[in-house]
Amino acid sequence: MKYFLEIVTKPDNIPIVALLFLVVFYTWFAFKKARKNDSQELPEEAKLDDKIQVWPNLVRVEFLGTLIVFAILAVWSITIDAPLEEPANPTLTPNPSKAPWYFLGLQELLVYFDPWIAGVILPSIIIVGLMAIPYIDINPKGNGYYTFKERKFAILTYYFGFLILWVALIILGTFLRGPGWNFFLPWEYWDPHKVVVLNNVDLSEMIGIPTKNPDNSLNIWATLFGFSFVSGFFGILGAWHYNKFKKTETYKLMGPIRYWTTSLLFWGMAFVVLKIILRLLPPVLGAYPIKYVWVTPWFNI
């Protein structure tokens, strides 16, 4: 427990603890407002649509908010010092080496993906995907008020991406990853010499196709298998949903470009989850964890 408490109370990690509580609170709070709006004909916000003057009604709120922020920051800055460790030393690598806390979700993904995916491709897709949201979500409902009923898919997807894939992975990466980026439960001793069996296998090996030939060259059949697995994942799931969806009114309104962008982003997110499961689940079932699903001479996924 000592190590866990040490890492949780580290000055630089206080924001994560705060974030955890704030995110849980606001998720509950927004959901409560959404349920209330959903249960009545007019959303609450529509009942408060009479115009009032900014001075003093809004300026007062802003002023109070400013005071509260200053009070919190002043107390925080007086009581807790920002960290200043030993001088920079390029020859002495700390173990574990961690990025700033807001990037630890991405660093955690390095366990499941090679750096070019976890560190470059996924962040780029997240940014582009977020920017695409207003253009692919053409549901006119729920504009300017809290609701759940009217936008279930959009809200559940955002909850999953933000709460699980972003916040929960940050918390896992910060608090439960110790030396060697090994997993430690809160009460465990952070043993820098913890022995972890590296018995990851590739998915092709799981079904009996060795990734490497006896002469250590790449087995072409493993590459082909991986290609068909990845394209099959996107192809089959994409086609399955398309067939189900193409007759609907929503599809006609969306058109093919919006639909396939959404489909690709959604199944891409599912693929990240699939790779996390393929690594974590097999050991529980007594099988080997999966390292790569697709190995090629140039990149591995």
Next chain:
Amino acid sequence: MISPMQKFRESEVYKSIFRHKYDDTQRNRALQIVDNVFLHLHPVRIPRHATNVGFTWGMGGITFLLFLILTLTGVILMFYYRPTAQYAYEDMKYLMNDVAFGPFVRNMHRWAAHLMVITVMLHMFRVFLTGSYKPPRQFNWVIGVILLVLTFLLSFTGYLLPWDQLSIWAVTVGTNMARATPLLGHDGPFGLELGMKIDNDIRFVLLGGTQVGPPTLLRFYVGHCIFLPLIASIFMVVHFWRIRKDGGISGPDTTKKTF
């Protein structure tokens, strides 16, 4: 008998500064907003739900406030900090031990920065949950995403400046990702085929070297103190201006009777 205060209020000096009276009239309340360069960011009137903290959570406003606090404390810190490997850490020690209110200003800068990352994320969360990115506000959401990225970059570049073990290794871990960039990184897919080496790829450009060193410190310093705040300010101007142009804060369209 006229009081001195009353006399002052009627003087040319007073009237040249304060353009209107302060009696509680609708007209004066409106002038209070439009006659003030800072307050006139606001409209004169807004729907009642826009003043409800339960609706807005105030996160966008707090983010802007934190940006102002960070600018102010950041400028103060710049007086005591030299962005060279030789002096940076010593300046930090000096600041933390010998400068009056040095630790207070630095702590405030650090904690406000962390808080800003949180408030930006919560602002985005709220905007999503109220569907405020929907027409006509689509493009303002895109600008918001750019501001989110700029906030991360500002925080990340600032992380290096103390030049201690925590900062160089966090930045080393973060920038190591760049070496794996497809096509442009020497460790990334097709990087080798395109002639990428450790001393000419995208990470080299970012760091000004093959590892986090003195040139990186200077690059991150200039980026942190000048380039990124400038870019962020420009995007913020557009962000705020568009809120007004897109019809103020989002709310249910009450002209339609069905929801």
